[in-house]
Amino acid sequence: MNISSVAIGQYIPGESLVHRLDPRTKIALSLVVVVALFIVKSAWAYAALGALIIGTVAAAHVPLKMVLRGLRPLLFVMVLTFGLHLFMDPGEPIFRIGKIVATDKGLAQGLITVARLSLLIMATSIVTLTTSPIAFTDGLESLLKPLSFVGVPAHELAMMMTIALRFIPTLLEETDKIMKAQMARGADFETGNIAKRARAMIPILVPLFVSAFRRADELAMAMEARCYRGGQGRTRLRQLRLGSLDVAALVLVTVYAVAVVAVL
Amino acid sequence: MSDTIIEVRDVCYTYMRGTPLARQALANVNVSIERGELVAIIGRTGSGKSTLIQHFNGLLKPDSGSVVVGGRDIWRKGVALRDIRRKVGLVFQYPEHQLFEETVAADIAFAPRNLAMSEAEVDEAVREAMRVVDLDYDALCARSPFELSGGQKRRVAIAGVLAMRPEVLVLDEPTAGMDPRGREEVLAEIRQLHETHGYTIVLVSHSMEDVARFAERLIVMDGGAVVMEGSPREVFRNREDLVRMGLGVPQVTGLMAELAARGLPYAEDVITVEEALHTLLPALLGAPSASASASASAGAGAGTRAGNGEGEVGE
Amino acid sequence: MKPVIRVENVSYTYDGGGPGEVEALLDVSLEVAGGELVAVIGHNGSGKSTLAKHMNAIFVPTRGDVYVLGMNTRDESRLWDIRQTVGMVFQNPDNQIVATTVEEDVAFGPENLGVPPAEIRRRVDEALAIVDMTGYEKSAPHMLSGGQKQRVAIAGVIAMRPKCIVLDEPTAMLDPVGRSEVLATVRRLAAEEGIAVVHITHFMNEAVLADRVIVMEGGRIALEGTPREVFSQPATLRRLDLDVPQVTELAYELRAAGAPLPRCPLTVAELVEDIAALVGKGAGLS
Numbered sequence: 001m002n003i004s005s006v007a008i009g010q011y012i013p014g015e016s017l018v019h020r021l022d023p024r025t026k027i028a029l030s031l032v033v034v035v036a037l038f039i040v041k042s043a044w045a046y047a048a049l050g051a052l053i054i055g056t057v058a059a060a061h062v063p064l065k066m067v068l069r070g071l072r073p074l075l076f077v078m079v080l081t082f083g084l085h086l087f088m089d090p091g092e093p094i095f096r097i098g099k100i101v102a103t104d105k106g107l108a109q110g111l112i113t114v115a116r117l118s119l120l121i122m123a124t125s126i127v128t129l130t131t132s133p134i135a136f137t138d139g140l141e142s143l144l145k146p147l148s149f150v151g152v153p154a155h156e157l158a159m160m161m162t163i164a165l166r167f168i169p170t171l172l173e174e175t176d177k178i179m180k181a182q183m184a185r186g187a188d189f190e191t192g193n194i195a196k197r198a199r200a201m202i203p204i205l206v207p208l209f210v211s212a213f214r215r216a217d218e219l220a221m222a223m224e225a226r227c228y229r230g231g232q233g234r235t236r237l238r239q240l241r242l243g244s245l246d247v248a249a250l251v252l253v254t255v256y257a258v259a260v261v262a263v264l
Numbered sequence: 265m266s267d268t269i270i271e272v273r274d275v276c277y278t279y280m281r282g283t284p285l286a287r288q289a290l291a292n293v294n295v296s297i298e299r300g301e302l303v304a305i306i307g308r309t310g311s312g313k314s315t316l317i318q319h320f321n322g323l324l325k326p327d328s329g330s331v332v333v334g335g336r337d338i339w340r341k342g343v344a345l346r347d348i349r350r351k352v353g354l355v356f357q358y359p360e361h362q363l364f365e366e367t368v369a370a371d372i373a374f375a376p377r378n379l380a381m382s383e384a385e386v387d388e389a390v391r392e393a394m395r396v397v398d399l400d401y402d403a404l405c406a407r408s409p410f411e412l413s414g415g416q417k418r419r420v421a422i423a424g425v426l427a428m429r430p431e432v433l434v435l436d437e438p439t440a441g442m443d444p445r446g447r448e449e450v451l452a453e454i455r456q457l458h459e460t461h462g463y464t465i466v467l468v469s470h471s472m473e474d475v476a477r478f479a480e481r482l483i484v485m486d487g488g489a490v491v492m493e494g495s496p497r498e499v500f501r502n503r504e505d506l507v508r509m510g511l512g513v514p515q516v517t518g519l520m521a522e523l524a525a526r527g528l529p530y531a532e533d534v535i536t537v538e539e540a541l542h543t544l545l546p547a548l549l550g551a552p553s554a555s556a557s558a559s560a561s562a563g564a565g566a567g568t569r570a571g572n573g574e575g576e577v578g579e
Numbered sequence: 580m581k582p583v584i585r586v587e588n589v590s591y592t593y594d595g596g597g598p599g600e601v602e603a604l605l606d607v608s609l610e611v612a613g614g615e616l617v618a619v620i621g622h623n624g625s626g627k628s629t630l631a632k633h634m635n636a637i638f639v640p641t642r643g644d645v646y647v648l649g650m651n652t653r654d655e656s657r658l659w660d661i662r663q664t665v666g667m668v669f670q671n672p673d674n675q676i677v678a679t680t681v682e683e684d685v686a687f688g689p690e691n692l693g694v695p696p697a698e699i700r701r702r703v704d705e706a707l708a709i710v711d712m713t714g715y716e717k718s719a720p721h722m723l724s725g726g727q728k729q730r731v732a733i734a735g736v737i738a739m740r741p742k743c744i745v746l747d748e749p750t751a752m753l754d755p756v757g758r759s760e761v762l763a764t765v766r767r768l769a770a771e772e773g774i775a776v777v778h779i780t781h782f783m784n785e786a787v788l789a790d791r792v793i794v795m796e797g798g799r800i801a802l803e804g805t806p807r808e809v810f811s812q813p814a815t816l817r818r819l820d821l822d823v824p825q826v827t828e829l830a831y832e833l834r835a836a837g838a839p840l841p842r843c844p845l846t847v848a849e850l851v852e853d854i855a856a857l858v859g860k861g862a863g864l865s
Contacts, residue, residue, distance in 0.1 A: 309724065309757075414623070444783075444822045445820035470754050473825065512755070515826055516825050516829060519826055519847050519850060519851065522847055526851060537825050540829050541832050541836070544829075544854070545836055548838035548839075549836075549838060
């Protein structure tokens with residue numbers, strides 16, 4: 001069911017142009033944009049890339065709120081970085097707070113750094129918001145496959161990601177059950193200092209680990225019973241195919257990004 | 265005059281309230297448990313029984329309504345939930361999944377230690393708990409719980425709750441996943457806890473046949489509400505409703521109902537094999553075709569083989 | 580006709596087994612024919628699970644041989660053919676599902692076999708229809724009930740087009756609703772799809788559905804026969820720590836006390852018939 005996927009991988013199902021792109025296209029383009037963000041320096045360039053990203057968000061019919069939510073964990077870092085640039089960078093003073101001086105160049109640099117961070121996160125968020133976990137792992141596997149010649153286990157990595165995604169909700173449920181069972185025996189996970197609380201986690205972590213190993217064992221047996229023997233000779237139900245939409249997106253976005261880097 | 269040890273008044277509870285996944289699990293539920301009772305709560309998966317029992321020991325807080333244990337509203341300020349959790353011992357389904365300590369004794373001691381009992385008290389509690397569930401202290405106390413058999417692990421887990429010396433023992437499907445022998449052992453132990461050691465017991469179960477044998481009172485839940493309550497005999501009279509709720513009745517009860525439908529109404533409130541035997545035997549021995557062969561069969565005694573039994577086939 | 584599975588004088592022992600029971604097998608022989616529904620019952624430790632795991636080469640016998648459509652399970656070169664022929668469903672509904680959606684998981688087996696994509700699609704849809712889970716293709720496994728998960732697991736095996744499915748205590752962790760869903764599916768498999776089914780269980784009322792019942796004890800076959808033959812010996816079964824359906828036990832007690840019931844009933848309907856006939860209300864066909 002789709003609602004649960006929203007909780008995990010941030011995926012919001014939909015039929016927009018962005019949703020319909022091949023996952024490989026989205027992963028590749030997000031890389032292009034990220035690289036561009038690291039190269040450019042001018043405010044105009046950031047504005048242009050920002051416009052591209054916001055435009056994509058609009059095209060994806062994803063509420064801006066969801067995209068901005070991805071910024072929340074880094075809010076503290078961004079404010080800190082902004083403050084450091086504002087008050088530490090050399091330049092013409094704008095205002096003072098006691099002995100601390102805010103400079104114009106500091107303001108500019110602070111804004112640029114914050115902009116870069118935000119746009120980076122937003123660019124990658126678009127991928128996870130519009131791509132289902134399966135499609136994402138398929139795309140990643142496909143992109144990494146050429147690298148298997150140099151020893152990158154593309155199929156195994158994709159399989160591990162799939163299994164991890166599959167079991168996250170199950171493991172969360174189990175953690176909850178174990179916590180409740182230990183609380184029923186008087187365990188307390190809330191009070192006490194860091195050391196005490198860390199120790200209190202043992203009655204949860206040990207059973208969880210024991211159970212995880214047992215699961216892995218049983219799952220492996222079930223997989224082998226269904227003739228799993230690695231990636232050799234495997235076919236896929238779902239086939240990834242690049243369509244005209246993908247080609248158009250790849251060309252347009254890459255050209256735009258290159259133009260921004262070169263000109264601005 | 266029995267006293268009420270747990271009382272749930274007008275409790276409502278919704279999971280994930282305020283999100284698109286919100287699901288109401290309990291709707292105005294009223295339940296009371298008297299001291300010394302053996303009560304069974306039955307209902308299909310999703311009926312709210314697991315949610316209800318987690319309210320008994322304060323693991324879940326009701327959205328509205330109150331929970332009173334030993335005369336005290338447990339959500340009032342000043343009530344330590346740890347006290348309540350000591351009084352109302354809750355054993356979850358597959359309790360062996362909560363074992364974590366290096367030795368059996370240490371694991372069983374977890375609860376007493378959390379309750380800040382002295383080491384002497386803890387040791388006494390562990391020994392007593394193991395005795396009650398028939399685990400040999402000397403043989404097992406120093407072993408790793410992970411080395412034990414499934415049945416032993418489960419008993420260690422139950423002992424871990426008994427070591428708190430609770431007043432009420434709530435068991436969520438204690439026979440889940442066990443084979444017939446294991447089920448009989450656990451049920452016998454529960455009966456012993458009730459009859460010999462005087463525990464008040466609340467059992468959550470899926471097996472109509474088990475609750476028919478043991479429970480004094482049944483609480484039937486469906487769709488987050490209590491829909492029926494009474495002695496097993498009373499409750500199992502509502503066979504059609506129970507079947508509709510996905511529950512059913514003991515097989516022999518169904519048998520008597522089918523016979524009645526065929527125009528053979530013997531006593532209707534039969535809930536165990538023994539009762540069915542006593543009800544049907546006179547009727548069958550007195551049956552027209554029975555009298556002649558009855559004496560012959562009775563003479564041959566027990567051990568008559570049915571049909572074309574071929575005896576044992578061994579390898 | 581060649582049996583799908585032939586177990587020939589198989590013994591299996593393992594030393595220093597880890598936590599839990601050490602199950603062993605002692606000189607077990609049996610055959611499973613195409614389209615049969617065989618129930619294997621016994622308490623924990625009787626060897627029934629160990630026996631099951633010999634049928635798809637998870638275990639290889641210490642002595643004796645197991646043949647799947649003539650292939651010896653010791654032959655490592657035929658391992659994958661053997662596992663495609665004999666599929667297995669395990670006890671824990673969660674620990675068999677590997678993908679994030681139902682259809683992906685059912686497709687897992689065919690994908691491993693290198694089946695072309697269009698054919699995989701067909702098989703997935705077919706298998707889900709057989710287990711009555713059509714419409715759940717895009718569902719995530721953790722949103723399903725235990726019975727639904729087990730049916731998905733069964734579909735995952737059916738999609739590999741096996742000749743036999745071994746179900747190792749498939750209902751042990753399910754609630755009554757889940758159990759009846761899985762049982763209905765098992766019956767359909769044997770009756771309609773012609774797949775041989777080996778059903779390991781400790782629930783007696785499930786075993787009554789089988790064509791043949793094998794009772795295991797201490798690594799050996801203690802009893803074998805039709806359900807009626809096996810269940811007409813409640814004393815033996817009780818000695819083996821197994822129970823019988825209430826109606827079967829009741830009929831046995833009634834006969835022991837002198838009531839001339841003609842047979843060992845396996846279901847409520849059968850006992851109703853027998854009692855009605857006895858009391859003279861006519862043995863009408865129900």
